[in-house]
Amino acid sequence: MAIQQPPPAEPVDGQASSGIHGLDEILRGGFPRGEMHIVQGAPGTGKTTLALQFLLAGESVGESGLYVTLAQTKRELQAIARSHGWSLEGVVLHELSLDEIAEYLAAEQTVLHTAEVELGELTRRLRRVVEQSRPRRVVLDSIGVLGLLAGSASRYHRKIVALRQFLNRHGCTTLFLREASTEPGPEDAVSAEFHGLASSVIHLEYRAPDYGEVRRRLRVSKVRGVPFQSGYHDFRIETGGLSVYPRLGVRCSQEYDEFRQVPSGIRPLDDLLGGGLEQGTTCMLIGPAGSGKSTLCAVYAHAVARAGEAGAIFLLEERPETFKARSRGVTLDLQPHIDSGRLTIEQMKTFDISPGEFAHRVRAAVEDRGVRLVVLDSLVGYINAMADTAMLPVQMYELLNFLSRSGVLTLLVTSHEWLMGIGCRAPVDISYLSDSIIVLQMFEAESTVRRCLAAIKKRQGEHDTTIRELFISPEGVRVGEEPLWQLRSILSGDPVPADGGTRHDGGRRAAPRQEDGRGG
Numbered sequence: 395m396a397i398q399q400p401p402p403a404e405p406v407d408g409q410a411s412s413g414i415h416g417l418d419e420i421l422r423g424g425f426p427r428g429e430m431h432i433v434q435g436a437p438g439t440g441k442t443t444l445a446l447q448f449l450l451a452g453e454s455v456g457e458s459g460l461y462v463t464l465a466q467t468k469r470e471l472q473a474i475a476r477s478h479g480w481s482l483e484g485v486v487l488h489e490l491s492l493d494e495i496a497e498y499l500a501a502e503q504t505v506l507h508t509a510e511v512e513l514g515e516l517t518r519r520l521r522r523v524v525e526q527s528r529p530r531r532v533v534l535d536s537i538g539v540l541g542l543l544a545g546s547a548s549r550y551h552r553k554i555v556a557l558r559q560f561l562n563r564h565g566c567t568t569l570f571l572r573e574a575s576t577e578p579g580p581e582d583a584v585s586a587e588f589h590g591l592a593s594s595v596i597h598l599e600y601r602a603p604d605y606g607e608v609r610r611r612l613r614v615s616k617v618r619g620v621p622f623q624s625g626y627h628d629f630r631i632e633t634g635g636l637s638v639y640p641r642l643g644v645r646c647s648q649e650y651d652e653f654r655q656v657p658s659g660i661r662p663l664d665d666l667l668g669g670g671l672e673q674g675t676t677c678m679l680i681g682p683a684g685s686g687k688s689t690l691c692a693v694y695a696h697a698v699a700r701a702g703e704a705g706a707i708f709l710l711e712e713r714p715e716t717f718k719a720r721s722r723g724v725t726l727d728l729q730p731h732i733d734s735g736r737l738t739i740e741q742m743k744t745f746d747i748s749p750g751e752f753a754h755r756v757r758a759a760v761e762d763r764g765v766r767l768v769v770l771d772s773l774v775g776y777i778n779a780m781a782d783t784a785m786l787p788v789q790m791y792e793l794l795n796f797l798s799r800s801g802v803l804t805l806l807v808t809s810h811e812w813l814m815g816i817g818c819r820a821p822v823d824i825s826y827l828s829d830s831i832i833v834l835q836m837f838e839a840e841s842t843v844r845r846c847l848a849a850i851k852k853r854q855g856e857h858d859t860t861i862r863e864l865f866i867s868p869e870g871v872r873v874g875e876e877p878l879w880q881l882r883s884i885l886s887g888d889p890v891p892a893d894g895g896t897r898h899d900g901g902r903r904a905a906p907r908q909e910d911g912r913g914g
Contacts, residue, residue: 413451416638434572435598452531453484460529464539513543607746628750639750650801662873681834692721699731705767710775744779773808
């Protein structure tokens with residue numbers, strides 16, 4: 395069954411593209427044309443970069459642009475553009491210098507000029523520039539300067555209303571940039587009224603963690619007449635401009651309901667799981683370090699790629715080369731599938747990646763490459779990488795919901811043995827989001843450290859709840875045919891003989907070796 399995706403956020407006749415694909419998606423196409431829009435945020439949040447992208451997007455489709463700067467110089471704007479590899483040749487840059495206006499007024503009159511006189515001259519010059527250049531898109535940077543000259547909230551508000559009406563009459567789609575002050579200022583008294591005048595309002599902000607890169611996010615609080623996507627959305631400033639990562643939300647209009655089984659290629663493991671895991675479900679693999687969680691993920695990735703479907707592995711703890719080398723050591727050579735493009739292994743930068751950017755990477759793999767298996771290794775690394783632990787269950791729910799609706803089998807690796815009452819409690823419990831849970835454990839028997847696994851949860855169909863031994867060796871990965879009948883308390887890591895004796899033989903039986911190398 396084909397998954398129906400929402401239509402792309404392409405600008406329509408009544409909307410002007412922001413030049414930022416993710417922001418256009420949030421705005422459901424772009425900024426409403428011929429209207430005033432407010433973009434506000436503290437210094438360094440990306441207001442100027444967003445404004446330049448907006449003007450360049452217009453220039454690319456033949457819409458003339460005007461950038462009126464009251465806060466920065468032309469040279470500074472050009473330097474910002476060069477840092478992103480842009481040319482502002484097709485954009486009119488007009489610098490309104492308050493010093494120049496004051497000198498002009500002093501030469502024309504013999505009395506002391508008030509700030510109101512300067513404000514009047516500034517707005518007259520702005521009107522003349524618009525009338526001469528006749529732009530379709532305008533950026534005014536920033537309206538906070540008008541507030542400083544106005545001296546009072548009422549005068550400030552009147553000037554903004556007058557400018558809005560003038561620009562609307564000329565058919566301009568205008569971005570008013572506004573500094574978000576940390577202390578109350580004159581402009582804050584009419585901030586709410588400005589939002590009422592604007593067709594849309596966008597807030598930009600950043601947070602500096604104790605370690606790592608600055609995290610940036612935006613929030614659209616209003617778009618008149620448009621069902622925009624509310625809430626916070628992560629974004630990044632990089633060479634080439636802003637990259638905005640809309641929250642996933644519900645991206646598929648139709649539920650995936652085929653639940654096609656995905657076999658691992660290891661018959662006893664597939665039998666244990668009632669035939670295999672299903673697409674459109676999430677399986678959590680839980681166990682201590684070294685118990686075989688990542689190896690089982692490699693088993694499934696190898697099986698999916700051999701079947702001709704695409705998979706993606708996202709690593710938050712180890713390097714891709716380490717993952718590939720360990721897989722080769724158990725006869726799972728992933729490199730041919732990587733070379734063919736069926737399989738990708740990507741290492742996440744845990745010191746600066748945000749939940750929104752990570753979800754965007756996963757979404758791109760599913761929508762652009764048709765990925766049907768996603769491995770997240772590991773959940774502990776994901777939790778440590780994200781700053782706001784309290785919101786992680788919600789963010790993970792959105793991601794897993796998107797993957798499930800898209801018909802993707804998701805494997806989550808974690809070392810939280812607390813699900814079996816073992817060890818310390820985890821900071822975030824998302825086990826309820828999993829359709830299947832496979833517990834892996836190591837135990838000591840016959841003076842040897844051995845491994846075992848059990849499927850303790852599976853929503854789709856019947857499954858075997860017995861505990862089987864897991865063999866990982868240079869010959870491959872195998873699962874025991876028979877349950878470990880002769881031991882109890884195995885998942886605690888400290889098993890005892892089921893008959894009360896002292897011999898820890900684990901009920902080991904020689905497992906017949908299959909000719910196809912899959913074990914069993």
